[in-house]
Amino acid sequence: METTVKRSHPKGLWYLFGTEMWERFGYYLMLGIFSLYMLDGWNNGGMGFDPAKKSDIYGTYLGLVYLTPFIGGLLADRVLGYRKSIIMGGLMMATGYFLLSIHSITTFYIALFCIILGNGFFKPNISTLVGNLYSGDDMKDKKDAGYNIFYMGINVGAFICNFVAAYMRINYGWGHAFAAAGVGMLIGVVVFLIGTKHIKHVDVIKPVQEGDMSTGKILGLTVLPMFIFGIIGYMIPGNFLGSDTNDAFIIGCIPVIGFFIYLAFKAEAKESRAIKALLAVFTCVILFFAIFHQNGDALTVWAEDHTDRNMPTAVSNVADKLGMAQVVVNNDIVSADQATFDKTIEEMRAKEAAMPAVSKEEIVAKGKYSSEIGQLEKSRKYFATLPGDQVPAKGTDLKLYSTELYQSINPFWVVALTPLVVGVFSWLRRRKKEPSTPTKIFIGLLITALSALVMVGAVFATNDLTMKASSWWLIASYGVITIGELCLSPMGLSLVSKLSPPRITALMMGGFFLAISVGNKLSGMLSSLWEEMPQKENFFFLNFGLVLAAAIVLLLMLKWLNSVMKENNVA
Structure with a gap:
């Protein structure tokens, strides 16, 4: 039985909103500290990777985490159904986050595998359920608004999580921060189970039509060749895309891309035109995500190394009491010349290595000493581009905004600007002047390009990186790109729901996430x-x-895309 009030949004939307909010809480908490964790020294609890390896892993992870929705979408469409897939995916992701809380190279890679696989089952199918809630004729014109509301749920979780990440990391270490992500994901699964009665009526497996490929054949023509092509790409002597993993990823995507092209030309005429239109849009949005997802890599490095994060006194007093201020100290070691500093740190590392770590007290003492060394290194690095008159006197410190918190700027803008963007489009709709969904995506790309120019200004403000840039540069850049994001990302989800043939909606949603996947990998390559x-x-x-x-x-x-939209009676 449909659980909606006439012309209002379906009740199921709010449970999907809550589920996605908590899932994104965990996902973006992990992503917000991922690069910092990989760069931090092993003795400080991090992975100790160099910047090139960090960007390679970051891009590969983000690429794969959005590549598996192709498989998850297909299995949900044909075999599992959407609700079962979402629950399975959520539990896999929670497992991955809890494994990341264990400081080990082995569990690090197993954890990433669990998150990548879990996201494949979760991500395309919850987005598909949102679209299915608006499948009735009286709800179609509210689908874009429904996706905007759903998208705001994503960003409520993404905003909150970074404060939790900063608190847990500063006070308890990396492991507790990742464990918090796992707890958030489990809460999301519980919210979904509570609301399933409002969603189950749209969890319908579409029958395979005559002439459609079997599930096994699709997997055999895509997933198996994807692994084979990926292995070939990895084993090619040398590399032509910067690293072996870059080669493996891009070459591995070729069979999946080929499958979607085959699907477009094999379908009957009307469906073929719709699929081709979707693939054309997917191709363009790849570059949006290549730029957008540098927020967790290049822009995180910018926030860490080149942004003035000094807190005003009134803020720092409160933040310090809450345990959420990142502290940099000045002392004789930090302010010494480079050779003296390097020698001192080397001697301290040698002493640390020689410290026993058998009893609980010894382990704690060694951990504290390691943290002290990390503190000296981070302070030295922060002060390197800070004007001399801003460096605190010896024996004192500065309290900084934690780098993770800059990851909350984008979701803050999403939450703040979503009502405005939805309101503008609603106002235009009432006057029958609302842009088509492809036109909104074009506007989003154009605005996204402008956000990069804001960061050009930020670079010039540092005088060739000899000074620190104001936080307002990042705030402004994120504000601009957020407007572009709101015009593009939820509209992409909406477009897939509108144009996809009903029996392969989740599969085409997986195609949209494949485009995000390639864009994400490119973001790591660019970073x-x-x-x-x-x-x-x-x-x-x-x-x-x-x-x-x-x-x-x-x-x-645009002209061609809009004609396809009209042909399918959608706008």
């Missing part, structure tokens, strides 16, 4: 250029040019 480019403004000029090119391509296709 790896950060260390190599001496003129950092050129890094952001490159971002600007790439997204602008995608916007121009989409603009040239």
Whole structure:
């Protein structure tokens, strides 16, 4: 029985909102500290990877975490159903987060595997259920607004999580922060189970039509070749995309991309045009995500190393009492010349290595000593580009905004700006002037390009990185890209729901996430250029040019895309 009030949003939307909020709490908590965790020294509780390896793993992880929805979407469409897939995926992701809380190379990679696989079952299917709630004729015109509301749920979780991450990391260490992500994911699963009665009526497995490929054949033509192509790409001598994993990932995607192209040309005429339109949009949005997801890599490094994070006194007093201030100290070691500093740290590391760690007291003492060394290194690095008159006197400290908190700027803007963006489009709809969904995506790409120019200004403000940039540069850049995001990302989900043939909606949702996957991998590849480019403004000029090119391509296709929308009686 339908649980809606006429013309209002379905009750099931609010349970999906809550589920996604807590799932994204865990996902973005992990992502917000992921690069910092990989860069932090092993003795400080991190992985101790170099910047190139960090960006490689970051991009590969983000790529794979959005590649598996192709498989999860297909199995949900054909075999499992959406609710069962979501529950399975949620539990897998929770397992992954809890495994990350264990400081071990082995569990690190097992944890990433669990999260990647779990997201594949969770992500496309909860988005598909949102679209299914609006399948009735009286609800179709509210689908875009429904996805915007759902998208705001994502960002409520993404906003809150970074405060929890900062508190747990500063006071208890990396492991407790990752465990908090696991707890959040479990809460999301519970919310979903409570609300399932409002959702089960739209959890319908569509029958396979005559002439459709069997599930086994699809997996045999895509997943198996994907692994084979990936292995070939990894084993090719040398590399042509920066690293062996880059080669493996991009070459491995070729069979899946080929399958979607085959699907477009094999379908009957009307469905073929709809699938081709979706694939054209997917291609353009790849570059949006290549830029957008640098927030967890290049922009996190910018926040850590080049942003003035000093707290005003009134804020620092409160933050310190709450245990959420990152502290940098000045003493004789930190302020010594480079050779003296390096020698002192080397001697301290040797002493640490020689410290016994058998009894509980010895383990605690060794951990504290290791943290002291990490504190000295981080203080030295922060002060390196801080004007001399801002460096605290010896024996005193500065209290800083934790780097993780900068990851909350984007979701804050989403929550703040979503009502405005939805309101503007609703106002235009009432006057019959609302842009089509493809036009909204074009606008989103154009605005995203402008956000890169804001960061060009940030680079110039540092005088060639000899000074720190104000936090307002990041706040402004995230604000601009958020407007672009709101015009593009939820609209992409809505477009898939509108144009996909009903029996393969989740599969096509997996195709959208495949585009995100490739974009995410490109984000890691682009971020790896950060260390190599001496003129950092050129890094952001490159971002600007790439997204602008995608916007121009989409603009040239708008007339055709809008005609396909009209043919399918959607806007």
